[in-house]
Amino acid sequence: MRWMLLSLLMLAAITGCAVDQKYSQTELNALQTREFDYPFDATFDATVGVLFDRGYTILTCDKRAGLLSAGNGHNASVQIKLDQAGPRRTSVRISTVYGGQARVDKDKIDEFLNLIDRRLTAGPVRRGQ
Numbered sequence: 001m002r003w004m005l006l007s008l009l010m011l012a013a014i015t016g017c018a019v020d021q022k023y024s025q026t027e028l029n030a031l032q033t034r035e036f037d038y039p040f041d042a043t044f045d046a047t048v049g050v051l052f053d054r055g056y057t058i059l060t061c062d063k064r065a066g067l068l069s070a071g072n073g074h075n076a077s078v079q080i081k082l083d084q085a086g087p088r089r090t091s092v093r094i095s096t097v098y099g100g101q102a103r104v105d106k107d108k109i110d111e112f113l114n115l116i117d118r119r120l121t122a123g124p125v126r127r128g129q
Helices: 002-015 025-032 040-053 106-122
Strands: 033-036 057-062 067-071 076-086 089-098
Touching (some): 025 033, 025 089, 025 106, 033 106, 040 057, 040 067, 040 089, 076 106
Antiparallel strands (some): 067 076
8 A cells, every 4th residue: 555655656746746827817918928010911821820830720710800719639729819909010819728628838828929920030931942
């Protein structure tokens, strides 16, 4: 019995506990949101491209409202809200969902925001080059 308890404690220590970190609303907004110095249309198109590149399937797409939701077929999805913050400035907010429950996945959010930025700064893709 003692051996089994010790084994379980060691396993928990090695794998870590799956406890969600708590964020204040200000911290959450800062973590999930980034502004880009690009027009809304270009930012929306870059965001859709990133979703496709990462293997996500678009579930909801409403460009006028700036809403996207997409899933990866592995019980994970993202919800994205884009807002025009000026003539050449767009705000993008990303939330992550696992098993139908909203969960903050900082690494996944950062990855998506960085890939959107990379697509925007890379410029248009030209055929034949």
